Amino acid sequence: MLGFCLAEPGDYVAREGEPVDGLYIILDGQAEVSASANAEEANRPDYVLNKYDYFGYGTNSSDHQVNVVALSKLTCFILPNQYGYLLQPKTIWNAEETPEHSLLEKILHLEPLEVDIFRGFTLPEGPMFRQVFGGQLIGQALAAASKTVDCLKMVHSLHAIFLVAGDNNMPIIYQVHRARDGSSFATRKVEAKQKGLVIFTLIASFQKEEVGFEHQAAIMPDVPPPEQLLNLEEIRERRLTDPRFPTQYRNLAAKKKFTPWPIEMRFCEDSASQHKPSLNYWFRARGKLSDDQALHRCVVAYASDLLYSGVSLNPHREKGLKTYSLSLDHSIWFHKPVKADDWLLYVIESPSAHGGRGFVTGRMFNRQGELIMSLTQEALIRREKTRGPNPRPKL
Numbered sequence: 416m417l418g419f420c421l422a423e424p425g426d427y428v429a430r431e432g433e434p435v436d437g438l439y440i441i442l443d444g445q446a447e448v449s450a451s452a453n454a455e456e457a458n459r460p461d462y463v464l465n466k467y468d469y470f471g472y473g474t475n476s477s478d479h480q481v482n483v484v485a486l487s488k489l490t491c492f493i494l495p496n497q498y499g500y501l502l503q504p505k506t507i508w509n510a511e512e513t514p515e516h517s518l519l520e521k522i523l524h525l526e527p528l529e530v531d532i533f534r535g536f537t538l539p540e541g542p543m544f545r546q547v548f549g550g551q552l553i554g555q556a557l558a559a560a561s562k563t564v565d566c567l568k569m570v571h572s573l574h575a576i577f578l579v580a581g582d583n584n585m586p587i588i589y590q591v592h593r594a595r596d597g598s599s600f601a602t603r604k605v606e607a608k609q610k611g612l613v614i615f616t617l618i619a620s621f622q623k624e625e626v627g628f629e630h631q632a633a634i635m636p637d638v639p640p641p642e643q644l645l646n647l648e649e650i651r652e653r654r655l656t657d658p659r660f661p662t663q664y665r666n667l668a669a670k671k672k673f674t675p676w677p678i679e680m681r682f683c684e685d686s687a688s689q690h691k692p693s694l695n696y697w698f699r700a701r702g703k704l705s706d707d708q709a710l711h712r713c714v715v716a717y718a719s720d721l722l723y724s725g726v727s728l729n730p731h732r733e734k735g736l737k738t739y740s741l742s743l744d745h746s747i748w749f750h751k752p753v754k755a756d757d758w759l760l761y762v763i764e765s766p767s768a769h770g771g772r773g774f775v776t777g778r779m780f781n782r783q784g785e786l787i788m789s790l791t792q793e794a795l796i797r798r799e800k801t802r803g804p805n806p807r808p809k810l
């Protein structure tokens with residue numbers, strides 16, 4: 416049976432250690448989540464739940480991990496555990512194993528561990544670099560933040576800093592701090608941790624839909640449509656068979672393990688323009704994405720770090736150059752709703768490289784020429800250091 420819970424100020428609505436009997440949604444009033452008394456939890460701040468916040472069902476634990484105490488007269492709607500399946504719609508982050516579903520939903524899937532704490536993984540099927548891919552940290556952290564925000568509010572900006580290179584072989588814990596819940600805006604801070612160390616932080620701001628002033632000064636460059644262009648895999652295939660490349664290079668490239676990225680990209684310029692500090696390409700998610708704007712924003716956030724800061728290295732590319740490059744920070748402004756499984760044009764420019772840092776700006780347009788997002792990033796860009804034990808090349 417569905418039910419309601421009415422509580423007076425000071426009443427316990429949930430007690431730590433008691434079984435979770437359902438999902439509680441606050442319809443009226445305020446409640447406080449109080450930190451448990453045990454040592455490990457003692458440093459967690461208390462926080463306040465407001466109208467439409469919820470607790471209970473949905474965490475991995477069958478017992479409440481915290482106390483929830485009414486701060487005012489409180490009315491909660493209770494959805495008992497047996498109706499929990501109603502909360503598992505064919506939507507964001509349910510990682511359904513259906514073949515037509517995009518791998519990206521699986522990559523962005525997070526396990527809820529506790530209130531506002533989630534666990535994410537680096538999947539072997541996804542793109543792998545020597546450290547956890549920056550876009551994965553941004554996408555998963557944004558997914559964690561989005562799960563704690565009233566679903567009427569959508570992310571409109573995020574700012575991320577990469578502190579420490581993440582380990583691909585270890586889960587990542589995302590802890591969300593509810594910085595503010597206003598009536599129009601909400602702010603979340605997310606810390607991503609491995610081995611107890613903060614490796615990444617994100618601040619994201621969410622806003623309820625609003626009607627206001629409108630203009631767009633940015634004009635989409637005149638580029639060929641994606642249907643006329645080659646994707647990354649086709650470019651690679653061509654390079655493997657192009658007789659203009661040395662046989663040794665082609666054999667080496669063919670032996671390299673190659674996993675197609677979950678993002679399809681089509682480049683608007685040919686390799687002759689690779690020295691320009693700019694790049695235009697179309698991209699879209701591979702496979703079907705659930706119809707959930709929050710998911711689509713996480714997917715483009717993920718994709719936005721794949722081929723981005725490398726553009727600041729373009730003017731410096733030369734034969735034999737080995738580079739060491741890492742995203743340092745990343746900001747995104749979402750201007751309009753985005754459809755990540757439809758083509759978006761990523762227009763990237765690098766106005767400056769200086770002091771070991773490359774700066775890039777990005778704009779994303781939909782096929783109708785609407786400016787959907789603006790982005791900036793700074794990355795560490797260095798020549799790769801020769802490692803001690805590695806023999807230096809003999810001339």
Ligand SMILES: CCCCC/C=C\C/C=C\C/C=C\C/C=C\CCCC(=O)SCCNC(=O)CCNC(=O)[C@H](O)C(C)(C)COP(=O)(O)OP(=O)(O)OC[C@H]1O[C@@H](n2cnc3c(N)ncnc32)[C@H](O)[C@@H]1OP(=O)(O)O
Pocket residue numbers: 544546547548549550577578579580581682684685686689720721722725739740741742743795797798799800801
């Ligand atoms: C036609 C058009 C075609 C277009 C192109 C087509 C195809 C392209 C195909 C493929 C492209 C492929 C890949 C691109 C895709 C994706 C890019 C993804 C980007 C990322 O996903 S990026 C991950 C996120 N971002 C982070 O994860 C940063 C976390 N943050 C930190 O990591 C620290 O915050 C740091 C390091 C910034 C400051 O830390 P710090 O203050 O301690 O800095 P420090 O300088 O001391 O370096 C410390 C240690 O870094 C190593 N190190 C430094 N410099 C080095 C060098 N030059 N060579 C070798 N190793 C070096 C050494 O290990 C050194 O340690 P040691 O000195 O002891 O050796």
